[in-house]
Amino acid sequence: MKRIYVVLFSVFVIASGNSQKYFSKNAIVRFHSESKVEKIEALNTTASTVFDKSTGKVEFAALNNAFVFEKALMQEHFNENYMESTKYPKTIFKGKVLDADKLDLTKPGVSKVTVEGDMTMHGVTKPVTAMGQITVDAKGVHVESKFKVKCSDFNIEIPSVVKNSISNDIDVSVKIDYNLLNK
């Protein structure tokens, strides 16, 4: 009987060693677009994400209507006319951190990574590649990433009247403070 416990325990330890999952429910997504006429900035501090170090898999979800804009009217337009948030409430990314097995998240340090995957936004799924930086310090695992998104790739239509004031290119930056899941 004792032996069974030992075996079970070691399986447990080995398994959990292999499966290091990290999560955050308040990841920060910021986007920024600039044209000659209008600067548009929005911030979402409630995105959810899970990163499985053992497989490299990473998933990310942000509620579109949790983006806060400087101008309330912009926020309304964003949800009602561009993102159609009642129809497509979430923007989701599912992908993989390349060479995740070479990462060591137990030692303090900074490493550059590449993330590849599919982003689903406004009902359209498109492959996205982003460079990121993982910092490990005493407080935990922190990730920062910047990438670009084109509205036209996701069928987000900019009407001709405002073509000059709204840019098709959106700069997105993501900041995550990961915590170990089920620690």
Next chain:
Amino acid sequence: MCFAILLQIGIFTFPIFGQEDLLELLGEETPSFLTAATFKSTRIINSQSIENSAKGVLDIKIQHRFSSLDRGVSEFFGLDGATIRIGADYGLTNRLMTGIGRSSLDKAVDGFLKYKVLRQRSGKNAMPLSVSLFGAIEIKTTKFADETRPNYFSSRLYYSFQILLARKFSDGLSIQLMPTLLHRNLVGTNIEKNDVYSLGIGLRQKISKRTSINIEYFYNPKNQLAKEFVDPLSIGFDIETGGHVFQLHFTNATAMIYKGFLGETKDTWEKGQIHFGFNISRVFTLVKPKMLE
């Protein structure tokens, strides 16, 4: 708790079943969505809509009602004459809004408060409709009709109260019911009531992403107003651009405050006494949301 333990066992002992949706591990609750843009503007046409100016947002409104179309070519179908209201609305909080205005008709000054009691939302804590309370004071500043009798400042005052009940049924269709009380401190004759009870209905139907048809009608039960006054009916078209909302409409009312359009509308649609008019709204963000600082 039980779920958490199961989850833990699942993760730690059976990593082989790692095909699961990672985000589901967070056990996310269904989020709650506040219904946005039940109406496009804070006004349906003449009446208030369920919408408020957001906190820290100043909304400058210019409202015009021209003379009636039946005046024909010589009066350029009414465009030669106009009544105007210039106003400013401001969002004190995301639920409480205030506004002031000045109308050319009756040289009236008006001020109001509008408070969102309930907000329609879907998902968690779903709420089927939005409810707002509205109250206004309107002051007529023209000379008294009879200056020889004792006149009091209070005689210039009009109060209106409304309960706004609105529901956005789909992306395109919103309907609002408005039980309304108009109190007039001074009325012209004995048969006119100081308190006028009225039921308004407002409707918005989107016809494209940025345009909609709006209808607004107030039913005034009989024997409250003098005989010559009728129910106001307005039909409008909203166009939204970047920071503006243009509301164009046809109406039999020339006033843009409650005492006027509710209690003193004389013109009728049947006789072609229809007025073209518009509301233009321009918003300015005076206070940024806290999160962005």
